[in-house]
Amino acid sequence: MQNISHVHQTPPAGANSDWTVPQNWDRFSADEHAIWDRLFARQSAMLPGRAADAFLRGIDVLKLSRPGIPEYCELNARLMAATGWQIVAVPGLVPDAVFFEHLANRRFPAGNFIRTPEQLDYLQEPDVFHDVFGHVPMLSDPVFADYMVAYGKGGLRSLGFGALDHLARLYWYTVEFGLIQQADGLRIYGAGIVSSFAESIFALEDPSPKRLAFDLFRVMRTQYRIDDFQQNYFVIASIDELLKVTVETDFAPLYARLDMLPDIAIGTVLEDDVLIG
Ligand code: PHE
Numbered sequence: 001m002q003n004i005s006h007v008h009q010t011p012p013a014g015a016n017s018d019w020t021v022p023q024n025w026d027r028f029s030a031d032e033h034a035i036w037d038r039l040f041a042r043q044s045a046m047l048p049g050r051a052a053d054a055f056l057r058g059i060d061v062l063k064l065s066r067p068g069i070p071e072y073c074e075l076n077a078r079l080m081a082a083t084g085w086q087i088v089a090v091p092g093l094v095p096d097a098v099f100f101e102h103l104a105n106r107r108f109p110a111g112n113f114i115r116t117p118e119q120l121d122y123l124q125e126p127d128v129f130h131d132v133f134g135h136v137p138m139l140s141d142p143v144f145a146d147y148m149v150a151y152g153k154g155g156l157r158s159l160g161f162g163a164l165d166h167l168a169r170l171y172w173y174t175v176e177f178g179l180i181q182q183a184d185g186l187r188i189y190g191a192g193i194v195s196s197f198a199e200s201i202f203a204l205e206d207p208s209p210k211r212l213a214f215d216l217f218r219v220m221r222t223q224y225r226i227d228d229f230q231q232n233y234f235v236i237a238s239i240d241e242l243l244k245v246t247v248e249t250d251f252a253p254l255y256a257r258l259d260m261l262p263d264i265a266i267g268t269v270l271e272d273d274v275l276i277g
C-alpha cells in the first residue's frame with residue numbers, strides 16, 4: 001500500500017537521491033526468509049479460483065532459483081523481460097512525487113523489511129511481502145503494467161491541481177483493493193487483498209461489503225479506510241477497460257468538479273450505483 005502522509009521530506013542517511021537503497025538481500029535472516037515462504041505457500045494455495053487470471057499468470061515470475069524473499073537482481077531480470085518494470089528497494093514510505101516519478105519510469109518501490117511472525121495477518125506499513133507478492137504479478141501483465149505507468153504520470157499531474165487526495169482513491173480502489181468480473185466469476189486483483197489471507201476471503205464471500213461496478217468519478221469521490229477490511233469494493237469489467245477509461249479521460253475537469261462535491265462515505269450505495277454479485 002502507499003499511503004498519502006509521510007514523515008521524512010528528504011532521503012534518510014544511506015539512501016540515494018531518488019530514495020532507493022540497496023536491497024542487501026544477504027542481510028535477511030533465515031527466519032525472515034521463512035516468513036516469506038510461509039506467506040507465499042499460504043497465499044498461492046488459496047488464490048486459484050479467487051485471484052484474477054492475470055494475477056495467477058504472474059505468480060510464476062516470483063518462483064526464483066532460491067526460496068525466501070526474492071533477490072531483486074534475479075526478479076527484475078524476469079519482470080523486465082515481461083513488461084519492462086523493475087522493483088527498487090526503499091526504506092519505507094516515500095514522498096508522493098518520488099513515488100509517482102518511480103511509477104512513471106516503470107520502477108515499483110518496495111519496503112525493505114518483512115513483517116514479524118506476530119504480524120503475519122496484519123500490519124499497517126507495506127512490507128516486502130505485500131509490495132512484492134501483492135504487486136509483482138499484476139506488474140507482469142502488459143496492460144496492467146501500462147496502467148501503472150499512466151497512473152504515475154497522472155499522479156505527477158495531479159500534484160499541480162492539488163488533487164492527490166482524489167486521485168489516491170483511484171489507486172486504492174484498483175491497484176490495492178480492486179475486484180474484476182471475469183466470465184467465470186468475480187475475482188480479486190488488488191495487492192492489498194491478494195496479500196491478505198483473510199481479506200481474500202472477505203472481499204469475495206462476506207455479505208457485508210458493497211461491491212459496485214467501477215465508475216471513475218464515483219471512485220474518486222469515495223472515502224476509504226486504512227485500518228480494517230474495506231466496506232466497498234469496485235469491480236472492473238476488464239483491465240483493458242480500466243486502462244482505456246483512465247488514459248482517455250482528461251482528469252482536470254473531473255478534479256474541478258470533485259472540489260465542489262462532498263465525499264461519499266464508505267459503505268454507501270447511491271441510486272446510480274450498479275451492485276455486482
Ligand atoms: N488521464 C489522466 C489525467 O488526465 C492520467 C491518468 C491515467 C491518471 C491513468 C490515472 C490513471 O490526469
Ligand code: CO
Nearest residue numbers: 001002126191
Ligand atoms: Co501496495
